[in-house]
Amino acid sequence: xxxxxxxxxxxxxxxxxxxxxxxxxxxxxxxxxxxxxxxxxxxxxxxxxxxxxxxxxxxxxxxxxxxxxxxxxxxxxxxxxxxxxxxxxxxxxxxxxxxxxxxxxxxxxxxxxxxxxxxxxxxxxxxxxxxxxxxxxxxxxxxxxxxxxxx
Numbered sequence: 001x002x003x004x005x006x007x008x009x010x011x012x013x014x015x016x017x018x019x020x021x022x023x024x025x026x027x028x029x030x031x032x033x034x035x036x037x038x039x040x041x042x043x044x045x046x047x048x049x050x051x052x053x054x055x056x057x058x059x060x061x062x063x064x065x066x067x068x069x070x071x072x073x074x075x076x077x078x079x080x081x082x083x084x085x086x087x088x089x090x091x092x093x094x095x096x097x098x099x100x101x102x103x104x105x106x107x108x109x110x111x112x113x114x115x116x117x118x119x120x121x122x123x124x125x126x127x128x129x130x131x132x133x134x135x136x137x138x139x140x141x142x143x144x145x146x147x148x149x150x151x
């Protein structure tokens with residue numbers, strides 16, 4: 001069974017045919033964090049702002065996903081048990097996945113921004129005060145002129 005979701009414009013154009021317009025596609029954000037509560041709250045925050053969100057409990061889970069390259073932006077935690085966010089970013093870039101990456105961390109480190117930049121991370125944000133900053137960074141990453149080419 002297929003369901004059509006869209007609008008039909010019955011005003012006829014110059015060809016006399018009705019036009020069909022589909023609703024705009026929501027941007028897909030992947031959140032990778034090994035903390036269930038953080039994943040859940042980030043998902044809620046981003047969905048509230050109009051994004052589609054898919055979550056992963058680890059970098060390995062994302063790497064093993066057949067849809068790992070379908071996100072418009074990745075939000076990745078820095079400190080995770082099996083694979084940290086920088087190593088995950090590095091592996092994604094090695095797989096030619098150029099999706100913009102935002103790294104989040106509760107462990108500020110003097111050189112984290114420089115290390116992150118080397119592996120193609122667009123922005124580093126500090127927890128726990130992510131709300132407005134994260135949403136703005138995600139929107140900026142998605143709307144950048146060559147967002148998919150940033151690595």
